[in-house]
Amino acid sequence: MDWLxxxxxxxxxxxxxxxxxxxVILLVWxxxxxxxxxxxxxxxxxxxxxxILVTLADGIKLFFKEGITPTLVDRPVYAIAPVLxxxxxxxxxxxxxxxxxxxxxxxxIPFQIADLNVGILWILAMTSLGVYAVVLAGWSSxxxxxxxxxxxxxxxxxxxxVGMGLALVAVLMYSGSLRMSEIVSSQDTVWNVxxxxxxxxxxxxxxxxxxxRPPFDLAEAESELVAGFHTEYSGIKFAMFYLGxxxxxxxxxxxxxxxxxxxxRGPAPDFVPWLWPLLWFLLKVIxxxxxxxxxxxxxxxxxxxxxxAFGWKFLIPFGLxxxxxxxxxxxxxxxxxxxxxxxxxxxxxxxxxxxxxxxPLFTRSSGxxxxxxA
Amino acid sequence: xxxxxxxxxxxxxxxxxxxAPREDPRVDVGGxxxxxxxxxxxxxxxxxxxxxxxxxxxxxxxxxxxSHIGRHLLNxxxxxxxxxxGCELCAYACPADAIWVxxxxxxxxxxxxxxxxxxxxxxxxxLRCIMCGFCVExxxxxxxxxxxxxxxxxxxxxxxxxxxxxxxxxPLPLGTAPGTQEGK
Numbered sequence: 001m002d003w004l005x006x007x008x009x010x011x012x013x014x015x016x017x018x019x020x021x022x023x024v025i026l027l028v029w030x031x032x033x034x035x036x037x038x039x040x041x042x043x044x045x046x047x048x049x050x051x052i053l054v055t056l057a058d059g060i061k062l063f064f065k066e067g068i069t070p071t072l073v074d075r076p077v078y079a080i081a082p083v084l085x086x087x088x089x090x091x092x093x094x095x096x097x098x099x100x101x102x103x104x105x106x107x108x109i110p111f112q113i114a115d116l117n118v119g120i121l122w123i124l125a126m127t128s129l130g131v132y133a134v135v136l137a138g139w140s141s142x143x144x145x146x147x148x149x150x151x152x153x154x155x156x157x158x159x160x161x162v163g164m165g166l167a168l169v170a171v172l173m174y175s176g177s178l179r180m181s182e183i184v185s186s187q188d189t190v191w192n193v194x195x196x197x198x199x200x201x202x203x204x205x206x207x208x209x210x211x212x213r214p215p216f217d218l219a220e221a222e223s224e225l226v227a228g229f230h231t232e233y234s235g236i237k238f239a240m241f242y243l244g245x246x247x248x249x250x251x252x253x254x255x256x257x258x259x260x261x262x263x264x265r266g267p268a269p270d271f272v273p274w275l276w277p278l279l280w281f282l283l284k285v286i287x288x289x290x291x292x293x294x295x296x297x298x299x300x301x302x303x304x305x306x307x308x309a310f311g312w313k314f315l316i317p318f319g320l321x322x323x324x325x326x327x328x329x330x331x332x333x334x335x336x337x338x339x340x341x342x343x344x345x346x347x348x349x350x351x352x353x354x355x356x357x358x359x360p361l362f363t364r365s366s367g368x369x370x371x372x373x374a
Numbered sequence: 375x376x377x378x379x380x381x382x383x384x385x386x387x388x389x390x391x392x393x394a395p396r397e398d399p400r401v402d403v404g405g406x407x408x409x410x411x412x413x414x415x416x417x418x419x420x421x422x423x424x425x426x427x428x429x430x431x432x433x434x435x436x437x438x439x440x441s442h443i444g445r446h447l448l449n450x451x452x453x454x455x456x457x458x459x460g461c462e463l464c465a466y467a468c469p470a471d472a473i474w475v476x477x478x479x480x481x482x483x484x485x486x487x488x489x490x491x492x493x494x495x496x497x498x499x500x501l502r503c504i505m506c507g508f509c510v511e512x513x514x515x516x517x518x519x520x521x522x523x524x525x526x527x528x529x530x531x532x533x534x535x536x537x538x539x540x541x542x543x544x545p546l547p548l549g550t551a552p553g554t555q556e557g558k
Contacts, residue, residue, distance in 0.1 A: 038420050042427040298417040299410065 008109055016113055020093060024246040028055040030286070031293050038297040059239060067235035072142030081140060082233065082240035085133035089247035092126035095119040096254045097181050099264050099278040111264070111278065112181065119180035120168050123255055124161070127210055130248060131157045134212075134229050137241070141232035149228025152218050152304060156209055159311040160216075164206035166319030170199040170326040171259045184263035191262040198322045200260045202315055204291070207252035209311070211245060213292060215299040218307060253288040257281060261288075321354055434549045442507060442520035446498055448541045449517055456486050456542070457517030460493040467512035472502035496538040500526055521545050 029044065029052055036043030044051030069078065099111030116122050131154050138150020172178055174196055175186040183192075193200050209216040218228075225231070230241045257263060261284045268276030302310070328350060332343045428435045437443060449457045460477025476495040486492035510518050523545030528534040 037425075038417050040420050040423050040426050042425050042429070045429065294414055294418060298413045 004105065004107070008104070008107065009113075012109065012113055016093065017090065020090060020247055020250065021243075023250055024243055025055040025059070026052070027246055027250060027289065028058075029053075030289070031296075034290060034293045035297050038294065062239040062242075063236055065235040067237055070142065070232050073232065074140040074142065077136050077140035078232075079237075081133050081137035082237040082244070084136065085130065085244035086240045086247070088126040088129040088133075089244045089251060092123050092251045093247070093254065095122045095180050096251070096258055097184055097263055098254070098281045100274055102274045110181075111274075115179060115181050118178050119183075120172055120178045120259075123251075124165055124168065127164075127248070127251075128157075128161060130210075130244070133241075133244065137233065138229040141229070143232055145225045145227075146229050146231045149218075149225045149231070152225075153212060153229060156216065156218060156307060156311070157212075159308060160206040160209035160315070163202055163311060163315035163319050164210060166316065166323055167199040167203035167206065168259070170319070170323050171196055173323070173326050173330050175259075176330075180258055180263075183259055184265065187262040187265060191260065191265070193260040193262075196260060196326070198318070199326075200256070202319050202322070203256055203260070204288070205315060206311075207256065208292065208295065209307070211248045211252055213245075213249060214296040215302050216307060217301060218304055249289065249292065250285065253285045253292070254281075256288050257284040324354065325351065431549075436548065437522040437524070439522075441522045442510075443505070444521045444523035445500065445526055445536065445545060446509070446541055447519050447521050447544060448496065448538065449519060450542070451488065455488050456492060457515045458493045458496065459487055459489050459515055459517070460491045461514065463512040463514060464509035464518055467508040468503075469506060469508060470502045470504050472499045472504075473497070473509060474499075493538065496541060497535055498541060499535045500528070501531060501534040523548065525549070 032054065033043040033051070044054035047053040047057045069075070094113040095116050097110065097112040097115070101108055101110040101112075103109070134150050134153045134157070136150075138146040138148075138153070141147070171183065171192055174192065175183045177183055177186065186192075208214075212218075230238055233241060264277030264281040266276065266280030266283075268280070325347070328347050332346060336343060451457055460475060462475045462477060465471075465473040465475050474495065474497040475493055477491050478494040480486060480490060480492050505520075507520055510520055521544075525548055526534075
């Protein structure tokens with residue numbers, strides 16, 4: 001690598017960083033407008049045309065607000081928690097390919113910061129680090145509600161990470177690679193969302209829980225916990241939590257796009273060949289976020305024990321079975337040769353067996369003891 | 375004290391009632407998914423409905439003609455005499471203590487109101503007024519009524535106290551009040 005490579009890398013990182021910031025500013029506006037649309041309101045209208053600058057105004061306000069540090073906080077931890085919320089959110093995006101790339105100065109510039117050969121693991125690692133921000137923020141605040149919120153949130157995030165991981169495992173077995181770019185190129189004929197639809201659904205639900213979005217926003221249940229783990233935060237520190245949360249949402253949507261919706265793939269005309277994949281990618285990300293907003297506008301917050309029950313008793317068993325099924329589909333042809341009838345029959349028998357074994361898990365109420373107590 | 379404290383509070387009724395019938399412990403997976411899907415559909419349908427928001431300063435929707443949502447008005451008789459007789463019933467009715475009335479005997483040569491007395495001074499503090507309308511109900515002569523002029527923004531505490539002259543004046547049409555002009 002010579003200096004030009006380094007320069008291009010730095011430019012790429014900077015561009016992605018600011019693009020993400022810009023995207024978040026637009027995303028918050030988009031979410032507020034969309035949710036207003038779903039409630040037959042108009043939403044923000046004052047700052048900029050149709051209120052598009054509302055997040056910028058909010059951001060400026062938060063930036064200049066006094067940052068109040070309560071007396072009881074553990075200062076170093078209290079200060080580092082918002083950074084920990086934001087940094088992994090940005091880092092997770094580093095492995096997402098958001099386009100084909102361009103050639104500048106005779107050099108290929110991929111639209112991806114780092115094409116790690118363990119891309120999916122990187123994403124899992126970074127989203128897990130986000131839990132630390134929540135735990136540390138709640139613990140260092142020296143206050144009851146933040147602590148409760150952070151305990152809830154960490155339990156929730158750890159639980160749903162398992163389901164999320166199982167969904168990712170199914171895709172990586174199907175695509176045969178952990179590298180994000182190879183997963184995208186493996187979807188050139190049919191997007192993973194068709195053969196891996198159950199994994200897609202598991203991932204979307206787990207993603208909602210991972211990003212603490214409604215209906216899984218128990219960490220910030222205003223009616224019970226004030227504002228949850230960031231109750232004691234104000235000003236720029238609060239803004240960092242907010243930012244991290246929304247970047248996480250973008251990242252979850254971007255990963256879903258890459259792994260299931262064919263990434264940047266889509267029909268493209270011949271002129272400006274680098275632009276269309278980028279637009280396709282953005283379109284798919286926005287589509288997923290729209291679904292998230294729709295879910296937020298529709299579903300009420302889930303009770304905490306039901307949330308955990310849903311994660312452990314439904315999502316994880318379902319994910320395990322799906323991983324098993326995917327494994328059978330991927331491995332059986334290698335072992336027994338390509339005999340579709342035999343393999344199909346074997347999978348059918350296996351599916352019936354497994355389903356009959358696990359069926360009680362899916363049909364038993366999550367709150368059986370409760371009913372007995374009542 | 376009775377022997378059964380529960381009876382006094384009406385709780386024995388609840389204790390004696392039948393236990394709630396047991397729920398079917400099985401979860402209807404298909405039904406749940408269907409319910410969520412229907413819910414999402416219902417919300418998504420709202421996207422295509424017209425927004426109910428009134429874009430207030432740009433588009434002023436007239437309130438219904440008989441709406442009483444705005445400031446007060448002191449009425450006059452058709453012959454120009456004030457209806458207010460200075461009885462102070464409105465001030466007594468006011469839960470927020472927002473009304474100030476000073477009554478005085480009418481000069482028989484040039485009466486301000488028919489009858490013995492009139493209001494020499496009449497003030498309403500709109501920083502205190504809660505728009506409950508009790509004053510209007512208390513008024514024996516229908517001198518005090520509410521209007522639909524809801525545009526009341528002030529730049530000082532003094533501006534918020536409406537004098538008798540201001541209250542006798544019918545309100546300006548919506549969108550022309552001084553405060554809204556400044557805001558634009």
